[in-house]
Amino acid sequence: MRAFNKLPSNAAASLPAGKHEDGGGLRLVKKADGGGQWVYRYSLHGRRREMGLGPIPAVSLKAAREEAAKWRARVAMGYDPIAERDKERANRLGGLFKEVALDAFEARKAELKDDGKAGRWLSPLEQHVFPKLGKVPIAQIxxxxxxxxxxxxxxxxxxxxxxxxxxxxVVFKHAAALELDVDIQAVGKARELLGKQRHKETHIPAMPWQDVPEFYHSLEEPSVATLALRLLILTGARSGPIRMLKLDDIEGDVWTIPAEDMKGRVGAVEDFRVPLSSEAQNVIEAALPFARNGFLFWNRKNVISDMAMAAIMKRRGLEARPHGFRTSLREWLAECTTAQHEVAEMVLAHKTDSSVVRSYRRTDFLDQRRPLMERWAQHCCGQDGQVVRMVSQ
Structure with missing residues (x-):
């Protein structure tokens, strides 16, 4: 068997998800979505390390092999490729704060949702730091x-x-890793100089659960935003998963939200199942004419915007916002049902107890949540109800 160049020329496109060895330490890590990464694996001074060589298809098999050969030669001479590359980057960047920050962002894309395409990670720096410090060498800051x-x-x-x-x-730590002469404590010292913030945390305004039926009944217009808002109210989901809802994620009376779409779950392996009440299924059925490209709530060229549902409430002069219906639902659960705390919190996908306790509790209480969500839907539709009593199992 050949020790090198084991992969076919069309490896990036033809190979399935998994790890595929080309030989000489070069590996292709293919993702299920078709993306992937070239990785060079090497041992130096008894230590095993992995070095990313770039994504596919931006980096071809030929380019990956050439890059691996370059670093293989450096290993043979006793040099650490990762340390060498960091030095090259530092020299190339010139140490300006903006350039180091952008390099730090590139290095952390994999940790961010959708590789940071939304721009939220860089936004605070772009708006408030780059204009003043972007062209200043980071070592001088x-x-x-x-x-x-x-x-x-x-x-x-x-x-x-x-x-x-x-x-x-993060940027200052990244600069230190690039061996730039920075004061790694500068940010901590600045925080001390700025002092304690006077800002008090404010909660998103919520509608009292008693007022939800009247508001829900008023959402009669069969527009895509109105239907999305109705489903948000009925399910207690956040606006992001509602807007990104795909038809393939619905099976029967269960909507499965992919782990990557759950807040605070970047890199998580668990999806979240939402039981759909009869009313929720009716809303989904009514929204089908708007479906495009696999998404339920499509508006012209893309899914509906984050402000589409909020605009409905704002136009009516309401202080409450869509996210506040999660509070409405939670308070209704507390005041009108006898659901256990863990079940009520699971309705909103909240984590309870320690990670150790959760590792032993392998249930998402789907069967216990079903009657609660059906009852909540009945309340939203204006049907008087009795306290829901959960039967111990």
Whole structure:
């Protein structure tokens, strides 16, 4: 068997998901969605390491082989390819803050939802840091520079400032890893100089559960945004999964939300099942004419925007917002049912107990949640109901 060049020339397109060896330490890690990554695996000083060589199809098999051969020669000479490449990057970047920040973002794309395409990771830096410090060598940036940069928003835009300082911390650590001469403590010192934020956390306004039936009844217009809002109310789901709902994710009376679409679950392996009440199924049926490209709530060129449902409530002069219906549902569960705490929290996909306890509790309480969601739908539709009593199993 050949020791090198084992993969066929069309490997990137033809091979299934999994790990495929080309020989000499070069490996193709293929994803189920068709994407993938070239990886060079090597041992140095008794230590096994893996070095990413780029994604497919941007990096061809030929280019990956050439890159692997380059680093294989460096290993033979006793050099660490990862350390060598970091030095090359540092020299190429020139150490300007913006360039280092963009490099840090590239290195962390895999950790972000949809590879960070939404731009949320970089947004705080682009808006509030790049204009002042983007062209400054990161080695010259002090805690006073960071303080002066964030002071205007530290209290007035507290959440954004907090995100910005967290990103700054990541960028400075990345610069240190590139062996740039930075003060790794500069961000922490800046936080001390900025002091405690005066901002008080405010909760998203929610509609009292008693008022939900009247509002739900008013959503008679058969528009895509109105139907999406109705399904959001009925399921207690966040707006993101509602907007991205795919027809293939619905089977019978169960909607399965992929793990990557669940808030705070980037990299998670567990999907979340949502029991669909009769009314929820009716809403889905009514929305089918809007379905395009596999998505249920399609509007012209894409799925409906994040503001589409909120605009309905804003136009009516309501203080409450779509996300607040999760609070409405949770309060209804507490006041009008005898559901166990774990079951009620699972309705909203909230995590309870420690990770150890959750590892032993392998249920998502789907059967217990079904009657609760059916009863909630009846309440939303204005049908008087009795307290739901959960039978111990």
């Amino acid at each position: 002090t805690q006073r520079d960071i303080r002066d940069c964030l002071a205007p928003i530290w209290h007035t835009k507290a959440a954004t400032a907090k995100k910005a300082i967290n990103r700054l911390n």
